[in-house]
Amino acid sequence: QVTLRESGPALVKPTQTLTLTCTFSGFSLSTSGMCVSWIRQPPGKALEWLALIDWDDDKYYSTSLKTRLTISKDTSKNQVVLTMTNMDPVDTATYYCARIRYYGSGSYLPFDYWGQGTLVTVSS
Amino acid sequence: EIVMTQSPATLSVSPGERATLSCRASQSVSSNLAWYQQKPGQAPRLLIYGASTRATGIPARFSGSGSGTEFTLTISSLQSEDFAVYYCQQYNNWPPKFTFGPGTKVDIK
Numbered sequence: 001q002v003t004l005r006e007s008g009p010a011l012v013k014p015t016q017t018l019t020l021t022c023t024f025s026g027f028s029l030s031t032s033g034m035c036v037s038w039i040r041q042p043p044g045k046a047l048e049w050l051a052l053i054d055w056d057d058d059k060y061y062s063t064s065l066k067t068r069l070t071i072s073k074d075t076s077k078n079q080v081v082l083t084m085t086n087m088d089p090v091d092t093a094t095y096y097c098a099r100i101r102y103y104g105s106g107s108y109l110p111f112d113y114w115g116q117g118t119l120v121t122v123s124s
Numbered sequence: 125e126i127v128m129t130q131s132p133a134t135l136s137v138s139p140g141e142r143a144t145l146s147c148r149a150s151q152s153v154s155s156n157l158a159w160y161q162q163k164p165g166q167a168p169r170l171l172i173y174g175a176s177t178r179a180t181g182i183p184a185r186f187s188g189s190g191s192g193t194e195f196t197l198t199i200s201s202l203q204s205e206d207f208a209v210y211y212c213q214q215y216n217n218w219p220p221k222f223t224f225g226p227g228t229k230v231d232i233k
Contacts, residue, residue: 047211049222060220063125096167106218110158114167
């Protein structure tokens with residue numbers, strides 16, 4: 001079965017760089033059409049899509065956060081890593097990774113499997 | 125960016141009653157619209173994709189409709205486990221710039 005799990009620091013200081021790892025099983029990011037995304041959710045607020053990486057190592061980012069985000073993958077380890085620079089208290093949120101599939105002609109299916117999320121607090 | 129709005133923000137419903145949730149996109153997303161259910165402390169769960177197709181294992185009391193800019197999620201007879209927050213999400217862009225609505229909280233009347 002498909003599972004995803006996020007890991008990373010629970011607390012970061014303002015201006016620091018956050019590095020989160022998504023470790024998954026039940027699918028391979030070397031399989032055509034497979035993708036992994038990061039999504040975050042501030043406490044009590046809505047979901048916000050951050051980034052996507054696909055089987056072909058193409059990367060896509062939220063327009064508003066593009067300059068601060070980097071997504072990468074290690075196919076052999078079944079891991080996707082997200083880095084976010086210059087962290088601020090407004091970045092306090094639960095960060096999720098989720099699987100998404102591409103089926104051609106610019107079309108995706110939605111996020112069908114999610115990790116349980118990891119809460120990151122930004123505070124000095 | 126495609127902006128998603130949802131109404132109402134909160135919906136108070138008695139168990140066994142019907143719930144109707146609305147989602148609107150700022151421009152057409154065709155049928156590339158999904159609904160998720162989120163309970164406190166849990167990750168979102170995919171309910172509906174393609175505006176009207178139930179995801180695997182989702183009960184038939186959940187149904188979705190609409191296309192273009194106007195969408196509806198209907199829960200035909202609310203069960204106790206259905207009280208949660210529901211989000212709509214569009215996945216129509218290329219390159220991908222997915223966006224979520226602000227959510228509708230369904231609580232017990």
